[in-house]
Amino acid sequence: MLVSILEPALGLIIWQLVIFGILFFLLAKFAWKPIMGALQEREASIEDALSLAAKTRQEITDLKAGNEQLIAEARAERDRVLKEAKEAGDAMIAQAKADAQKAGADEIEKARAAFNQERANAVAALRKETATLSLEIAEKVLRNQLSDRTAQENLVTSLLADAKLN
Amino acid sequence: MKKVYFSNIFAFLFLISSTLFAQEHHADSTAEHVTTEAISTETTAHAEGEGHGEEAEAFNPGKMMLEHIADEHEWHFATVGHTHYSIPLPCIVWNKGGLKLFSSNRFKDEHHENNASYEGLKLEEGKIIAEDGSFVLDLSITKNVASLLISLVLLVSIFFTIAKSYKERSGKAPKGLQSLFEPIIVFIRDEVAKQNIGEKHYKRFTPYLLTVFFFIWFNNMLGLLPGSANVTGNIAITLVLALIAFFVTNLNGKSTYWGHIFAMPGVPKWLLILLTPVEIIGVFMKPISLMIRLFANITAGHLILLSLIAIIFIFKSLGVAAIAVPFSVFMNLIEILVAFLQAFIFTVLTSTYIGSAVEEGHH
Numbered sequence: 001m002l003v004s005i006l007e008p009a010l011g012l013i014i015w016q017l018v019i020f021g022i023l024f025f026l027l028a029k030f031a032w033k034p035i036m037g038a039l040q041e042r043e044a045s046i047e048d049a050l051s052l053a054a055k056t057r058q059e060i061t062d063l064k065a066g067n068e069q070l071i072a073e074a075r076a077e078r079d080r081v082l083k084e085a086k087e088a089g090d091a092m093i094a095q096a097k098a099d100a101q102k103a104g105a106d107e108i109e110k111a112r113a114a115f116n117q118e119r120a121n122a123v124a125a126l127r128k129e130t131a132t133l134s135l136e137i138a139e140k141v142l143r144n145q146l147s148d149r150t151a152q153e154n155l156v157t158s159l160l161a162d163a164k165l166n
Numbered sequence: 167m168k169k170v171y172f173s174n175i176f177a178f179l180f181l182i183s184s185t186l187f188a189q190e191h192h193a194d195s196t197a198e199h200v201t202t203e204a205i206s207t208e209t210t211a212h213a214e215g216e217g218h219g220e221e222a223e224a225f226n227p228g229k230m231m232l233e234h235i236a237d238e239h240e241w242h243f244a245t246v247g248h249t250h251y252s253i254p255l256p257c258i259v260w261n262k263g264g265l266k267l268f269s270s271n272r273f274k275d276e277h278h279e280n281n282a283s284y285e286g287l288k289l290e291e292g293k294i295i296a297e298d299g300s301f302v303l304d305l306s307i308t309k310n311v312a313s314l315l316i317s318l319v320l321l322v323s324i325f326f327t328i329a330k331s332y333k334e335r336s337g338k339a340p341k342g343l344q345s346l347f348e349p350i351i352v353f354i355r356d357e358v359a360k361q362n363i364g365e366k367h368y369k370r371f372t373p374y375l376l377t378v379f380f381f382i383w384f385n386n387m388l389g390l391l392p393g394s395a396n397v398t399g400n401i402a403i404t405l406v407l408a409l410i411a412f413f414v415t416n417l418n419g420k421s422t423y424w425g426h427i428f429a430m431p432g433v434p435k436w437l438l439i440l441l442t443p444v445e446i447i448g449v450f451m452k453p454i455s456l457m458i459r460l461f462a463n464i465t466a467g468h469l470i471l472l473s474l475i476a477i478i479f480i481f482k483s484l485g486v487a488a489i490a491v492p493f494s495v496f497m498n499l500i501e502i503l504v505a506f507l508q509a510f511i512f513t514v515l516t517s518t519y520i521g522s523a524v525e526e527g528h529h
Contacts, residue, residue, distance in 0.1 A: 004291055005236055005465070008402035011304040012237060015311045016406040023318050023381060028373040031325035035351060036372065038332035045337060 227476035235396050235468055236292050237310045239270040239280075243393045250278055255312055259287060260303035261296055270306070310403070313395035317384050325380070354379055354513060362517040367418075367524045371517065374414060378407065379513040386464060386505030390498065398508070399464035401457065408457035411516045416449065419523040426522075452519050456512060463508050467501045 146152050242252040254271040272284035280289045286297050294304045307315075324343065331344045340348045359368040359375050385397040397403055425431065427445040429438060474494040478487045 004293065005232060006401060008400075008405045009237065009293070009304065009308075010402075011306060012308065012310055012400065012402035013406055014305060015307075015314060016403050019311075019314045019318050020377075020381065020406060020410070023321060024374065024377045026322050027325055027377050027380075031322075031329040032373040032376055034329045035325075035332050036355070036369075038336055039348075039352065039355075042337060 225479055227473070227480060230476060231469055231472040233292075234472055235399060235465055237308045237395070237400060238292055239273070239289065239294070239306055239308055241309050241312060241395075255307050255309065257294065257304075257306040259294055260305065261287065262300055309395045310397050310400055313385070313388060313397050314403075317381070317388055317397070320388075321380055321384055350379075351376060358510075358514055358517050362514065362521040363524060364521060366526075367520075371414070371520050375513050375517055378411075378516060379509050382407070382460065382512055383506060383509035386509060387502070389464060389468070390501055390505060396464065396468055398460055399468055401461045404457040404461040407460070407512070408453035411456055411519065412450075412453035414516070415452070415519045415523045418520060420526065422525055423523045452515075456515060460508055460512055463504060467497070467504055471497050471501070 146155065239257060240252045240254050242250065244251045254269045257266070257268050257270050257272070259266045266285060266287070268284060270280075273280045273282050273289045275282040282288070283297055287294050287302065288297055289295075294302055294306065296302050324347075328344050328347055331341065335341060335344070339345075354376050355368075355372050358379075359372045363371055382398055385403075388394050389396050389398060427449060428442055430441050430445065433441060471494055474490045474497060478490050
């Protein structure tokens with residue numbers, strides 16, 4: 001009896017070959033093939049989804065970094081514009097100041113020139129007035145002195161002497 | 167298989183369901199006709215009390231256990247008293263140039279024991295032999311063949327259903343049977359096939375490995391059912407599985423594989439005289455080890471269970487039963503683990519053999 005257990009029966013070997021063969025054929029063709037295909041398909045789709053998610057995450061990170069950079073740039077731009085405006089304002093004020101100073105100086109100069117002119121005119125007029133006054137005085141004095149005959153003759157003589165000398 | 171064990175626990179349930187096949191038989195029991203099946207009368211509390219002493223004398227635990235492990239030409243479930251509960255199976259026999267087809271009931275004598283001869287054929291120790299000693303090719307649907315057919319139907323219907331749900335639920339998460347088997351399928355594919363055969367070749371062998379794994383696992387589990395056949399504990403079955411593994415491995419052998427067998431690289435020439443025969447023996451030892459490992463593990467598990475039950479009938483003591491019954495329940499749980507483990511080991515080893523055969527040279 002023990003031997004019969006260790007002794008493979010030919011009929012059972014044949015049946016097992018046939019049945020296992022049928023089982024393998026059926027399962028391989030109608031079960032494993034679609035199952036493996038579906039599993040692979042699903043794994044591929046999951047992998048795709050995961051890689052897409054990673055890509056999106058990277059994109060968001062990039063976008064955030066881009067935004068930060070943009071903000072920093074805008075801030076720098078603002079600072080620069082403000083600085084420039086301040087500089088321009090300062091320059092404008094300085095310019096205006098300089099212009100005003102120059103204009104003031106010009107005015108003063110003009111006033112001085114006009115004053116000098118006026119003074120010169122006044123001096124000239126005064127001088128002319130003085131000369132006229134002096135002549136009138138001299139005329140009067142001369143008229144007074146030449147009222148007698150002798151004084152007249154003396155004068156003519158002296159004048160003639162002078163003329164001769166020329 | 168495990169008729170007594172079965173009757174111990176499930177006798178009542180079975181009695182109700184199987185009366186259809188019952189053959190009422192109340193012949194006088196004679197010493198040589200008392201087989202171990204008769205012992206089940208003792209185990210079932212509601213069995214008739216007659217003939218206790220006689221049957222106990224005839225109890226032969228070794229014979230009982232070997233009968234439970236061996237294949238048979240009828241599907242025998244239980245014997246209660248002198249009533250056999252069994253399904254006759256068709257006998258297909260090639261003898262003297264002719265094919266004979268008949269029911270295994272033809273071998274029954276008037277006592278419903280398998281002692282009758284039919285058309286010059288008779289049953290001897292579970293085998294059909296010709297009375298005149300001529301060659302007999304027994305292609306009968308034995309208990310194991312019937313069990314194989316049941317497992318074939320079971321496996322095909324389960325995995326076809328799963329394949330269908332993969333088609334219907336393409337791209338969606340697995341559900342039901344599909345989600346029960348998917349981790350195992352993926353495990354065999356990734357951790358067994360891909361791991362041992364390699365990225366390049368594993369796809370070719372995955373269907374074979376999956377079939378082997380599920381065939382062994384299902385048949386191991388079916389073998390644990392009370393009253394079922396001991397398929398994977400039959401050496402003819404494991405022989406065929408090992409033979410297939412042998413051919414799959416060696417027909418796919420690459421030059422590196424044969425190079426390692428006939429001229430192990432990096433070994434002094436004189437040593438090859440010793441090493442090459444060892445390697446050639448190894449080629450055959452690998453499938454032989456597969457065959458014996460599965461056969462021995464499953465058979466041993468069944469023998470332990472049967473021994474634990476037989477011990478009750480040897481000592482005929484309730485105290486022994488109180489120890490043996492919980493212990494046999496524990497053994498049955500271990501056997502469920504072994505059923506998976508042996509299927510897994512067979513598949514892993516087959517895949518490593520294939521892996522070594524298809525491996526490309528890397529020296």
